[in-house]
Amino acid sequence: MQDTTLHLSSLHPTTTTTTNNALSKPNFPTNFPSLSRPRNLHFPSLSSSKTSISLPPKPPKIPEIPSPQTTVPHHSDFQEKLLYLDSLGIDFFSLLAAHPPVVSASSADVRAVIEFLRSSAGLSSADIRRIAAMCPEVLAAKISDLAPVLTFLLREAGVSADALRRVLHRRPRLLVCGGVDTRLRPTLYFLQSIGITEINRHTSLLSCSVEQKFIPRIEYFKKIGFSYRDAISMFRRFPPLFCYSIKENFEPKFDYFMVEMGRELKELKEFPQYFSFSLENRIKPRHRQCFEKGVFLSLQVMLKTGEARFLDRLEVCCNSSIPVKNSPLWCTNYDENVL
Structure with a gap:
């Protein structure tokens, strides 16, 4: 009996392999189910009687992790900054919690800002500590942004050189409130337009927004019965009114004034200090x-x-x-x- 060998490749739907010249295709029974190639199944190529299966590609090479020595310079700068601020009595971690971007400022930049404020405004270590607590953004600012503010206060706001330290000690946000052109000068012009001339006595107002703070308070006084002229007169007489909260100050005190005290509006016009x-x-x-x-x-x-x-x-x-x-x-x- 003649031996017939059926190769695996004969099962491929497009390939027919014969064992001898007389056999063109296998003699399967007529009821043998037809075989079809699964869609997602890959058969290795059989070019010879031996099955050759290719190995999977090698995994990509994992990049090497930098050695700890590469972070030493950054760690050294961080430690230098921490020690320098500690020498001034400033807790760096409290400062970091209040203003996280300060961590990205180099020790040289922080030192330069503090030395600039010392030499240009006469700030003491106590003043620097107060600024760090009230407005930590100052320590991460650029000298190129701080210098125009000092020039504005001295030349346009009428602050004397002797009073500059006191002004910054009281309101350090002046240094980083938004810039001379976008905040300080427009606020100065508005205050002058309503008759407040001694700006050097009310420099803390310069860091406020006209649209977000001044106008809403004037509108509130108009709402409770004052004319625009009378409202402006009250703010001109007592400029700190611009700093008081409408909901926490004006509303409860005005309600008590009208309901419990039963007084007239003209008394508030004559004595706006009532709200203080x-x-x-x-x-x-x-x-x-x-x-x-x-x-x-x-x-x-x-x-x-x-x-x-x-x-x-x-x-x-x-x-x-x-x-x-x-x-x-x-x-x-x-x-x-x-x-």
């Missing part, structure tokens, strides 16, 4: 004392005087006749029946 006093510690206690004794005092007399003098005036009002019109105790709403 504590509602709980000064306004309410003194109003209640006046109310209990049946005494009506002007806002200025009731709030501005010291505690001892205030009590003395209450006693005078309770134990004497109606004050004359030129007395500071007299006001238009004085009721002679309260005594």
